[in-house]
Amino acid sequence: MKTFAIFAIALSALMTTTTKKTIAADKVQIKYEVSFSEPQAHYADIEMTISGLAQPHVDLKMPVWTPGSYLVREFEKNLEGFGASALGKPLPFLKTRKNIWRVTTQGVNTIKVKYRMYCFEISVRTAFIDVTHAFLSTSGMFLYPDGMLQHPSTIHITPYKGWNKVSTSLEMVGNDPFTRTAPNYDILFDSPIEVGNQDVFGFTAAGVNYEVAMYGGGNYDKERLKKDMAHVVELETAIYGENPNKHYTFIVHNYLKGGGGLEHLSSTVLGASRNNYNTDAGYEGFLSLVAHEHFHLWNVKRLRPIALGPFDYDKENYTTDLWIAEGFTAYYDNLIVHRTKLYSTENYLGVLAADINVVENTPGAKIQPLSQASFDAWIKAYRPDENTANTAISYYNKGSIAALLLDLEIIKDSKMKYCLDDVMRYMYKQYYKTLKRGYTDKEFKEGLEKFAGKNLDEFYAKYVNGLDKIDYDKYLGYAGYKLIDENASANVPTLGIKGVNTLNSVKVTGVLRGTSAWIDGINVNDEITTIDGKIVNDVKTMLDGKNVGDHILVSVLRDGRPLDLTVTLLRNADIKAKIVSVDSPSAEQLAVRKKWLSL
Structure with a gap:
């Protein structure tokens, strides 16, 4: 949340720049129409309507990063076909920065902006669309008018044929699940949207209604998940003494191999492996992911380092407290x-x-x-x-x-x-x-x-x-x-590399500091072909029969050229930790x- 001091400074600066613009901004209304004319090609079509303008131009901006994922991802690279119009006539515009389009609005108070977003990156933090569903990671989808981050907006979604559900933490307008509203852009950019035929079920915990939207199928047991996810929610709520949400949405993307999560104010997006729910390790791993991202609704989304809000969507927001x-x-x-x-x-x-x-x-x-x-x-x-x-x-x-x-x-x-x-x-x-x-x-x-x-x-x-x-x-x-x-007592040699097996070699993908490979000059991208003349194609067995202190001849291909390296094998110093009870622990x-x- 913004502090009063920050808000006052921002307001003062805006009024000093142009009082007329501030007054006009109070009357601005912003609406989005999202449709999918070519989902098979991974596109969303977006029409943005802004009314109540009273300024000579408006700068439309695309965030370059998404809160919770600390990397400038340049979402604007996926935007194409930008155009603006008023009363059916094109309006002049100029791209002034990588993520800013300046539209001339002299003499008009309502404009329509159309653009398309290419959405083909599978992750919890980026948008993805195909004929089966659309995942809209909102910070990488919606332009916003500069200076109007505090403005509300309405989003209407026209689903692709056969799609019949929307899952998001954004509030419905009336009883229309395909029309949602955000009170400001911080909320919009913190509220991803899933559109399709996801399997939706729910539960109530800590007085809050929870929705779980499962995309991609899987061998999950709904009743077990309801019970155990509710238990997690209750335990975490007990730590903080309250659950600040009215409702909360879990969007779960189930893939052949999946993982990761991204927290939001009243929702989260999780990646999971669809066939792992019926193993102890898989189920416990998923529940741990649920616990992690849900815990964030307090720790980081509300209890947060001071640098993480209000956000600057144009550049990095630094903190030493991650x-x-x-x-x-x-x-x-x-x-x-x-x-x-x-x-x-x-x-x-x-x-x-x-x-x-x-x-x-x-x-x-x-x-x-x-x-x-x-x-x-x-x-x-x-x-x-x-x-x-x-x-x-x-x-x-x-x-x-x-x-x-x-x-x-x-x-x-x-x-x-x-x-x-x-x-x-x-x-x-x-x-x-x-x-x-x-x-x-x-x-x-x-x-x-x-x-x-x-x-x-x-x-x-x-x-x-x-x-x-x-x-x-x-x-x-x-x-x-x-x-x-x-x-501790093992005396096993190691080269100290990370590698992948090929048909006739081991390709080096990493060399660890201080190890034999580091000291004696094995490089990343080297292809180890033989060790002491023996063909190598398995990173796990390449040192079979070797001992700590041995001097070995490692033959590699480096950029296609043969090279022989003499390497002295050092002991593998990696630890294998185990936590055990001390003998006869005291009462304390x-x-x-x-x-x-x-x-």
Whole structure:
């Protein structure tokens, strides 16, 4: 939400520029018509009508990114066929920037703008259309008039033949499911729309009506999902003390292989594998995804870093706190599933250990601090390349570990009175409900310290802004656990590459910092053909019979030319973490454990 100060400054600037324009803007009405003349070619046809104009020109803008996905995606690249008219006559226009079309409106008060959007990128954050359905990721679909982000709009959808349903969190106009309204553009751009013949079912939880829209089929059990998804909703609502929605929509895209999710204010879009619902791992993984994205309706959509709203849709919006917004959410998603009793404690500890493995086995964890990983999301997190593992760390995985450590610290220091739940509830009420704004780095740290009852400068210096090795045993020890490395006694050689098998070679796709391949010059895109004269075509067995310390001759094709490299094999230093109980945990440790794991 906007703060009063920000709103006042923006209003003052607008009035100073042109009072006449501001007065006219109050009378502006904006309507969209969306149709699908060529869904087989992945197009949406959009007609935008703007009435009540009283200015010489209007700038129409396309957002370049979508909130929740921190990458400038240049949605305007998919727009074609732009044209504007008034009273049936063409209006002059000029494209002034990559995402801005300036339409001359001198002497007219109503204009029609037509354009087409090409929609053929399958993800939870981008639009996709074919003859079976249309997924409209609204931030990448709808132009908006510059200076009018606070204006309401109406969207009418003319479905393709045979399509009969619309699923979105946008409110209906009257009882027409194909006509929706948004009170402002922040809401419109935060409300994706699914159109087609999706399987729709619902449930009520925490006093809120939930709709689940399933596209793509699948072996899901509706009744089981209703029960377990409702349980997740109730548990998460209990953390914050209220559920701020009247209704909420899950849009689920089921593919042969699918994954990922993107949060919105009153909805989410999930990607899933259609045939995985009937396995324990598949079902628990889906429920964890549900828990993650639904938890965001508080953490990030309402309780948010101060940089994340009001949004600038033209450029990056930087924050060092994605480790809280995403990392804490990644911690809670599995913790919530554990609280439903679907995860056993042993399984939950295994999930935590898997996060530890990711962090400890990623060389970039020694290069990039957690706060910097958040800030650099725009250039690193969504643009991974062959060297990303060596230079960066995920604010999801390491942020989740940071949340784990802080949760245990708060429980122990408060003598089991508080936990991280209390911090999240307090911050939500203090900043979203009372102050009606986002928090700063300093303010969230103060919130943590309020419940830990102590200064957390050292924690931040080591684990948020620094690169210290994490003392897992210290924090797990509060709950009577310890970390063991099941690979500690292994003496297995590794080249330190990532690769894909081909018919006659292994093609190198990544080289990890500090490994044999890194030191002795194996490069990404090298095709390893033989090792000591033996043909290689399987990355898993290429070192069979070799030992740590061996000097081997690796023959590669580099840009089609043969090259021989002498490589000294080093030990595989990757850990395999396992969290186990200490012998004879104390009464205090057991009490911390009980509070932490809701035993």
